[in-house]
Amino acid sequence: MKKTIFAALAALLPLFISCGNQNNTEEGFEEPRFVQSAGQLIPASGTLQSVDLSESGIFVVGETTGGGGGQTLKARTKAGDGSGTKYTSGEYEVNGNVYTLKGWGTLEFSNTASGDVELTYTPSGKSAVTVNARFTKSTAGSDIYRSWRVDKTRVTLVQGATTYAAEFSGCDFNEVADFFEDNGHALSDDIPSGRRISTLSITGAGALFFVYNDGAVDVGSCTVSGNVLNYVWADSSMGYSFETGRVSFSFQDGKCIFVIEAKLDGNTTASVKLVLDDID
Amino acid sequence: MKRILSLTLALALTLPFGAGAQSFNHLSLGLGAGTDGLGLELASPIGSHLELRAGYGMALGLLGYTFKDLSIPEHPGSASGSSVKVPITAKLGMSDARLLLNIYPSGTGGFHFTVGAYMGAQRFARATATGLPNDYNTAGIEVDDYLVKADGGVLDAYLGAPGLGAPAFAVKPYVGVGFGRAVDPDKRVSFVFDLGAQYQGKPGIWASGEGLTGRVKDVQIAPESLGDASATIDKYAGYLTFWPTLNFHLYVKLF
Numbered sequence: 209m210k211k212t213i214f215a216a217l218a219a220l221l222p223l224f225i226s227c228g229n230q231n232n233t234e235e236g237f238e239e240p241r242f243v244q245s246a247g248q249l250i251p252a253s254g255t256l257q258s259v260d261l262s263e264s265g266i267f268v269v270g271e272t273t274g275g276g277g278g279q280t281l282k283a284r285t286k287a288g289d290g291s292g293t294k295y296t297s298g299e300y301e302v303n304g305n306v307y308t309l310k311g312w313g314t315l316e317f318s319n320t321a322s323g324d325v326e327l328t329y330t331p332s333g334k335s336a337v338t339v340n341a342r343f344t345k346s347t348a349g350s351d352i353y354r355s356w357r358v359d360k361t362r363v364t365l366v367q368g369a370t371t372y373a374a375e376f377s378g379c380d381f382n383e384v385a386d387f388f389e390d391n392g393h394a395l396s397d398d399i400p401s402g403r404r405i406s407t408l409s410i411t412g413a414g415a416l417f418f419v420y421n422d423g424a425v426d427v428g429s430c431t432v433s434g435n436v437l438n439y440v441w442a443d444s445s446m447g448y449s450f451e452t453g454r455v456s457f458s459f460q461d462g463k464c465i466f467v468i469e470a471k472l473d474g475n476t477t478a479s480v481k482l483v484l485d486d487i488d
Numbered sequence: 489m490k491r492i493l494s495l496t497l498a499l500a501l502t503l504p505f506g507a508g509a510q511s512f513n514h515l516s517l518g519l520g521a522g523t524d525g526l527g528l529e530l531a532s533p534i535g536s537h538l539e540l541r542a543g544y545g546m547a548l549g550l551l552g553y554t555f556k557d558l559s560i561p562e563h564p565g566s567a568s569g570s571s572v573k574v575p576i577t578a579k580l581g582m583s584d585a586r587l588l589l590n591i592y593p594s595g596t597g598g599f600h601f602t603v604g605a606y607m608g609a610q611r612f613a614r615a616t617a618t619g620l621p622n623d624y625n626t627a628g629i630e631v632d633d634y635l636v637k638a639d640g641g642v643l644d645a646y647l648g649a650p651g652l653g654a655p656a657f658a659v660k661p662y663v664g665v666g667f668g669r670a671v672d673p674d675k676r677v678s679f680v681f682d683l684g685a686q687y688q689g690k691p692g693i694w695a696s697g698e699g700l701t702g703r704v705k706d707v708q709i710a711p712e713s714l715g716d717a718s719a720t721i722d723k724y725a726g727y728l729t730f731w732p733t734l735n736f737h738l739y740v741k742l743f
Contacts, residue, residue, distance in 0.1 A: 362700060364630055365565040370713040372565030373635050374627035375698075390623065391565035461701035483700050 237462075240264045240354045240488050245302040245319055246346035248413035249327060251339045256329055257293050259315065260417060260427070262409040263346055264355035264487045267300045267309050268417050268425055295425035297407075297417070321345060346412030352432060352457060353412040356464060356484035358405050363387050366477040379405040379482060393472045400424075408466075408484065410437065462486075511535055515742045516671045518543070518680070522735020524606065525550065525582050531590075531670035531739060539590040539670050541604070547580035548614070554578075558720065560620070564627045578615045581646055584608035588662065590670065598680075602664045606686055610648035610658035611694070612731060617643045631707035634697025645695040645709070647725065649688035655706070660686040662733065670739045680737040685730040693721065 240246070240263035249259040257270035273294045298311045307315040313331040327341040346353060358379040365372045365388070374387045381399045388395050404421045416430040416439050428441040437455045456467045466482040511534045518529040518541075525547025533539050555578065559571040588604030620638045628637030637643070653659030664684015672678040697707040711722045 360700075362630075362635065367565070368712075369710060371630040372627065373630035374564075374623075375635055375637070376626060387565075387627065390563045392569060461703070463701050465700055481700060 237351045237354070237459075237486055238488055240486075242300075242302060243346065243348050243353075243412075245307070246348075246353075246411055246413065247319065247322070248344045248411065248415055249315070249317070249325075249341045250344075251327060251329075251341040254337055254339045256337070256339070258427075259309075259329075260409075260411060260413070260415040261300060261307070262355045262411050262415075262417075263348065263353050264409070265299050265301070266297065266355045266407055266409055266419070266487075267307075267312070268295055268297045268409075268415075268419070268427055269309065269312055270295050270427065295417075295427055297419045297423070297425045317341065317343060319343065319345065344413040348412045350412070350432060351459060352410050352437070352464065355407050355409040355487045357407055357487060359463065359483045359485050362481040362483070364479045364481070365391055365393065365472075366479075367475060384480060388472075388478065393476065393478065407487065408482070416441075514671045514673065516678070516739040517742055518670060518737040518739040520545070520680075520735050520737035522682075522733065523547075523580075523731070524586075524686075524733050524735055525580060527586070527735070527737070529586070529670070529737065529739075533671045533673075536595040537592045539592070539600075541588040541590065541670060542586065544585050545606075546583040548583060550580045552577050552579040555720075560617075562621050563623050564629065572621060574617050574619050576615055576617045578613055578647075580612070581614035582606075582609065582612040584658070584660075586662075590666070592669070598668045600666050600669075602662065602666055602682060602684060604662050605651075606658075606660040606662060607653070608658060610650045610653075610655050610688075611646040612649070612688065612691070612728075613647040615645045615647065615693075617645070629709055629713050631697060631709065634699050634703075634705050634707045636695045636697045636707065636709060643695070645693055647691045647728070648694045649691035649728070651686070651688045655694075655708075658688070660688045660731070662686045664733060668737075670737065671741060672739075676741050678739045678741075680739065682733070682735050682737070684733050686733055688729065688731050690729050691725050693725075 242265045243263045246261045246263040255272040257272055260268045270293045273292045296312055298309060300310065301308045305316050305318055309315065313329060315327065315329050317325040317327040322343055322345045325341055325343045326338060328336050328338045330336040361376045361379045361384065363374050363384050372391065376383045381403065382401060385395050385399055403424065405418050406421050407419045409417050410430060414429050414431060416428045418426040426441060428439050430437050430439040435456055435458060437457060439453060439455065453468065458465050464484040466484060467479055469477060469479040472478050512532045514533055516531045518531060520527040520529065525545040527543050527545030529541050529543030531539050531541045555576045557573060558576050559573050562570045562572050584606045585608050586604065586606045588602050590600040590602050592600045618641060620641045620643055624638040624643065625641065626637065628635055650658040651660035662684055664682050666680060666682035668680035669678055670680050693709045693711065694706050695709060696704055698704055
């Protein structure tokens with residue numbers, strides 16, 4: 209009988225003991241599909257300014273516009289070229305040395321190693337052009353080098369010991385700016401209404417580019433050191449008036465977390481955290 | 489609190505179990521109600537001077553009170569900006585197991601001291617703010633990368649304290665006095681009245697937050713994060729370091 213009573217009493221005790229399951233294991237990322245084909249091409253002459261090829265199969269082509277049409281942006285890599293550049297983005301496929309840039313045309317060059325190459329490019333509906341170019345092959349070797357989609361954006365204001373934050377689906381810089389303004393920190397910006405980030409790419413060849421839902425593209429260059437990415441934008445079409453900065457990043461639960469921090473005033477620090485899903 | 493518990497337990501150990509009295513020879517099932525919620529207990533005697541009680545109680549949603557004059561910032565991150573009043577309804581919210589020892593100075597009387605502990609969830613009161621401004625559906629307070637925000641203008645939080653335990657498993661020592669025997673050898677049904685206090689420490693405000701990657705976790709919110717309401721909340725929290733526990737139990741002897 210005593211055993212029965214003890215068993216009954218003991219059975220009640222472990223009820224409702226919290227057993228939190230903290231699964232902190234880091235997930236690895238699969239190697240991007242085009243890691244062996246990714247890189248950056250800088251033609252030595254002609255109207256083609258640059259071609260960036262992400263490890264996830266997204267390209268950005270920069271072409272000289274002579275100042276007319278499309279986005280007029282300063283050239284980022286070709287010294288002495290003061291004309292505007294129009295950027296076009298899309299997905300690409302590779303077959304040997306031939307790249308098919310959907311919506312733009314084709315490229316053909318030897319993509320086995322970095323160095324000077326002979327590049328033949330054929331914009332859709334136009335004749336092929338052959339020029340010398342410098343190819344920088346992706347160094348790969350880091351999970352950060354790929355294309356990402358923005359799952360959500362977390363904006364924070366740190367005031368004293370309290371952190372206020374707002375969270376938005378995807379990334380719309382207008383929502384970010386509105387949050388700062390509503391909470392007493394108006395930003396100097398000229399953000400196009402309704403513009404959202406479609407994809408964000410960091411390549412092992414040192415390129416950083418945002419592709420927006422309206423087809424606009426922001427391009428820049430970057431270097432990665434540990435968990436810090438230093439970047440220089442070649443333009444400012446996102447609307448914010450800054451061109452250089454640094455981002456810390458980390459990987460958690462199969463996502464990449466981008467954290468951009470800034471000091472707004474003496475008592476307030478702000479951050480924008482982008483939660484990224486890999487495209488592959 | 490530890491000293492009181494030690495002294496009481498020492499007293500219990502000096503009491504004779506009772507010449508000829510048997511231990512764990514009876515078992516009663518009790519139903520109770522009080523400031524510790526609605527409870528279900530099993531009780532068994534240890535000699536004639538002690539009774540061991542073990543059970544579980546909960547008070548989810550009982551005894552509500554609505555605070556109508558608490559103000560919060562219209563925009564969560566703008567404490568110095570305009571504010572709005574929102575009703576906040578507080579209700580009991582404990583849910584815990586309990587292990588208690590009744591100590592009867594007399595081998596036959598009903599007066600007793602009780603020592604023991606309540607264990608389990610640290611939450612003892614729930615609070616729900618309704619009618620929050622739209623901003624609170626997307627914005628709120630971030631704690632360790634977890635964002636606490638409203639859903640449809642409603643934000644749930646709770647007051648919690650771990651006592652001598654931890655947030656994940658609170659241990660709240662209890663000391664009290666009472667009258668009645670949970671297991672009366674001569675009666676099938678008995679009543680027990682208890683009055684005492686649980687030590688739970690100064691409570692904090694807790695709420696569910698969502699991490700950057702979608703993980704959900706309860707986080708503690710600093711009172712100063714809540715604007716004008718912080719002083720009121722902090723004052724009441726200080727009063728609740730000891731949770732007054734008053735309850736009545738009806739026991740039925742099973743054998």
